[in-house]
Amino acid sequence: MTQSTNPLHLSGREQSTEAAATKSPSKSVSNPARDRKVTVPAIIRELYSAPTLYPGDDPALFERLLEELAHALAPADLIQWLLVADLRAVILDERRYRKILDMIMSPKETNGATVYNFQNYSSEVEKLDYLIERCRKTKTGILSRLDAMKTVSSSLHRATEIEDVELTEAAE
Amino acid sequence: MTSSEKQAANRRNAKRSTGPRTARGKARSKRNALKHGLSVSALDAFAAPEVRDLAARFAAEGFVAEALPLAEASHDLRRIREIRDALVSAVVAPRSPEGRRTSITNLGRLERYERRARSRLLASLRAIFLAYY
Numbered sequence: 508m509t510q511s512t513n514p515l516h517l518s519g520r521e522q523s524t525e526a527a528a529t530k531s532p533s534k535s536v537s538n539p540a541r542d543r544k545v546t547v548p549a550i551i552r553e554l555y556s557a558p559t560l561y562p563g564d565d566p567a568l569f570e571r572l573l574e575e576l577a578h579a580l581a582p583a584d585l586i587q588w589l590l591v592a593d594l595r596a597v598i599l600d601e602r603r604y605r606k607i608l609d610m611i612m613s614p615k616e617t618n619g620a621t622v623y624n625f626q627n628y629s630s631e632v633e634k635l636d637y638l639i640e641r642c643r644k645t646k647t648g649i650l651s652r653l654d655a656m657k658t659v660s661s662s663l664h665r666a667t668e669i670e671d672v673e674l675t676e677a678a679e
Numbered sequence: 680m681t682s683s684e685k686q687a688a689n690r691r692n693a694k695r696s697t698g699p700r701t702a703r704g705k706a707r708s709k710r711n712a713l714k715h716g717l718s719v720s721a722l723d724a725f726a727a728p729e730v731r732d733l734a735a736r737f738a739a740e741g742f743v744a745e746a747l748p749l750a751e752a753s754h755d756l757r758r759i760r761e762i763r764d765a766l767v768s769a770v771v772a773p774r775s776p777e778g779r780r781t782s783i784t785n786l787g788r789l790e791r792y793e794r795r796a797r798s799r800l801l802a803s804l805r806a807i808f809l810a811y812y
Contacts, residue, residue, distance in 0.1 A: 550736055554753055559764040561771050585740050586804050589753070593797070596760060607770050607783070627776065631783040641790055645797065652801060656808055 545577040548588050555592045558599065563606070572598060580653060583660070587653060594649045601642035608635045717755065717762075717792040730754045745807045752800035759793045 557569045573595050582588045611628045681689075699708045734750035742749060766782045766789065773779035 550740065554733075554757055555760075558760065559768060561767065585742070586808055589800070589804060593756070593800070596756075600763070603767055604786075607767070610771070628780070628783075631780055634783055634787045638786060638790055641794070645794075648801075652805075659808075 545574050547573060547577070548585060550585070551588050551592045554589075555596060561603075561606075569595075569599070582653075583657075587656065590649050590653045590656075594646060594653075597642050597645045597649065601639055601646070604635050604638045604642065608632065608639070611635070717759065717789075717796075742807050744810060745803045748799060749803040749807070752796050752803055755796035756793065756800060759789060759796060763789055763793075 555573075560566055573592065576591050576595055580587070580591055580594075582591045611632060699705045730747075730750050733754055734746040737746040737749050763786065766786050769782040770779050770786070773782065
């Protein structure tokens with residue numbers, strides 16, 4: 508296993524982002540709070556284009572969420588970027604389902620009387636609850652997959668580094 | 680009651696109704712029974728060129744062996760997101776309360792396809808990861 512033949516090339520976020528920036532046209536997003544740049548691979552931008560905005564949606568949230576997740580999870584290769592982008596999609600889905608649920612549950616004033624919508628949508632409320640629960644499980648699944656990949660790859664890198672040092676010492 | 684002349688005319692007309700003749704008509708009618716196409720492989724469906732392009736992009740990134748299943752799953756997930764966008768729009772601004780109910784039910788149905796597509800995506804990513812480590 509050598510670094511040069513491995514397309515995953517896990518050697519830190521800085522390196523992967525630099526490589527992505529030189530290989531394909533990608534968009535840089537600056538985070539004023541942290542003053543660090545995250546370069547999202549172009550293929551991720553194409554696969555995960557911005558969703559439709561609904562009343563009350565924050566148009567910057569889509570980009571900001573990926574930026575925050577990238578800072579927190581530090582995806583080091585395309586596999587991890589795919590997982591992080593998928594995680595963002597699931598987080599946004601959960602938010603949407605919660606909004607719909609909120610919309611259905613919120614009472615409305617009609618002719619001086621308070622009407623509760625959820626009485627008409629009891630089965631739909633159950634379905635939305637289920638969808639929210641699925642989103643939560645999916646998020647946990649993606650995070651644990653990401654965590655496992657990071658653990659294995661960092662252990663292997665450490666082993667490779669030790670092996671390199673030993674080989675260098677033996678050669679000397 | 681239909682006269683015998685009328686019945687004969689109907690039979691003659693029916694014999695001429697042999698489906699679309701032009702290539703455009705045939706291309707259109709072959710998708711008559713297609714509802715959403717999420718239960719079939721994207722490679723067998725109308726999206727094959729798009730999936731192959733995406734696979735070529737993944738292959739260029741170095742994921743040669745798993746490029747096609749990865750592209751297929753990614754493409755399916757993208758389509759599911761597009762369909763969900765449309766369904767959520769129908770829930771947020773429904774034409775009728777019944778329309779809202781139907782859209783929420785369809786969101787639930789879509790989740791099954793999404794789960795399968797995501798499972799395939801994760802399996803492809805795992806295979807790539809194992810292949811290179």
